[in-house]
Amino acid sequence: MRTLTLPASAGRGAVACAAAPVLRRSLLLSTAAAGAAALQSELQVSGTTARPLRLGAAASKIRASADAAQAATFASTDEAFAWSKKDNRRLLHVVYRVGDLDKTIKFYTECLGMKLLRKRDIPEEKYTNAFLGYGPEDTNFVITGSTNMTSAQVSATSVARTVELIRAKGGKVTREPGPVKGGNTVIAFVEDPDGYKFEIIQRPGTPEPLCQVMLCVGDLDRAISFYEKACGMELLRKRDNPEYKYTVAMMGYGPEEKNAVLELTYNYGVTEYDKGNAYAQIAIGTDDVYRTAEVVRLSGGKVVREPGPLPGINTKITSIVDPDGWKSVFVDNIDFAKELE
Numbered sequence: 404m405r406t407l408t409l410p411a412s413a414g415r416g417a418v419a420c421a422a423a424p425v426l427r428r429s430l431l432l433s434t435a436a437a438g439a440a441a442l443q444s445e446l447q448v449s450g451t452t453a454r455p456l457r458l459g460a461a462a463s464k465i466r467a468s469a470d471a472a473q474a475a476t477f478a479s480t481d482e483a484f485a486w487s488k489k490d491n492r493r494l495l496h497v498v499y500r501v502g503d504l505d506k507t508i509k510f511y512t513e514c515l516g517m518k519l520l521r522k523r524d525i526p527e528e529k530y531t532n533a534f535l536g537y538g539p540e541d542t543n544f545v546i547t548g549s550t551n552m553t554s555a556q557v558s559a560t561s562v563a564r565t566v567e568l569i570r571a572k573g574g575k576v577t578r579e580p581g582p583v584k585g586g587n588t589v590i591a592f593v594e595d596p597d598g599y600k601f602e603i604i605q606r607p608g609t610p611e612p613l614c615q616v617m618l619c620v621g622d623l624d625r626a627i628s629f630y631e632k633a634c635g636m637e638l639l640r641k642r643d644n645p646e647y648k649y650t651v652a653m654m655g656y657g658p659e660e661k662n663a664v665l666e667l668t669y670n671y672g673v674t675e676y677d678k679g680n681a682y683a684q685i686a687i688g689t690d691d692v693y694r695t696a697e698v699v700r701l702s703g704g705k706v707v708r709e710p711g712p713l714p715g716i717n718t719k720i721t722s723i724v725d726p727d728g729w730k731s732v733f734v735d736n737i738d739f740a741k742e743l744e
């Protein structure tokens with residue numbers, strides 16, 4: 404049996420919360436379903452983030468051009484980068500390896516108010532995935548617990564009430580609600596059964612409560628350049644906090660009010676992190692995994708799984724690692740939509 408080792412303070416996830424009416428106390432000690440409903444109301448799950456991908460004429464066109472592109476190469480690096488900017492990309496899910504999938508599902512549904520969206524067995528590669536989130540996978544960013552599975556940020560309307568609900572459900576609170584050091588935003592930290600850290604962030608109602616995945620990096624400019632060039636992301640904003648000696652860069656495929664984003668954190672003077680073996684990767688949708696792998700190589704990035712279909716389910720993927728060793732997997736949009744049918 405493999406022991407999971409968490410990254411030593413190398414990242415976390417987040418859930419956003421917004422200002423909300425006072426919750427009736429009876430809700431705090433009620434059933435799991437009512438608890439989940441209360442959390443969903445705190446988290447103000449307010450609609451969808453992205454246009455769902457539907458199979459149809461447009462999809463067939465994408466498929467035809469993707470198939471034709473398998474053997475093709477770009478005429479120039481400019482053409483390659485231009486293609487990746489226009490590609491149909493979105494953060495799909497973040498994958499964590501977990502020790503006990505049932506325990507994880509119980510925590511994310513009862514304590515964080517997520518829904519179990521689906522389970523997927525890949526016996527050929529000896530693992531099972533459970534997909535959990537605040538909305539359907541064709542529009543929302545979700546968490547994938549994998550039995551073979553850093554942390555995320557979650558937004559909520561009231562951090563204090565969200566934390567109260569989590570505590571009432573037996574969740575572990577590691578940082579009490581209060582203003583972030585060096586700022587005004589109210590935050591709290593909770594941990595899942597495997598020790599993954601979740602930051603609960605106070606925010607106005609958001610279509611995507613699972614709002615950020617934080618990764619610590621040893622050279623911020625190098626990391627920004629990688630996620631821009633190799634992954635086609637945009638630098639949404641950068642914030643330096645000299646008092647607490649760190650700088651963050653928000654990277655993504657659209658505004659952070661509407662989409663889940665990657666929060667790259669640079670701690671002054673820290674160039675390397677112990678990553679453990681627990682955090683797996685983020686998944687990103689693309690119209691063409693073959694072209695994606697080519698763009699990554701042209702950007703000087705490393706492809707660690709050649710583009711091609713996954714055994715058993717035939718979803719085409721390609722995996723890459725960033726200059727700090729964090730992995731991302733690009734997933735074919737049409738194959739992904741078929742998985743959800």
Ligand SMILES: C[C@@H](O)C(=O)SC[C@H](NC(=O)CC[C@H](N)C(=O)O)C(=O)NCC(=O)O
Nearest residue numbers: 578582583584586588590604647649668670
């Ligand atoms: C709202 C937004 O600004 C935050 O929540 S930042 C949270 C803050 N982050 C860091 O300190 C990052 C650097 C840190 N050394 C790390 O590597 O995690 C944070 O965690 N603050 C802690 C607190 O108690 O306020």
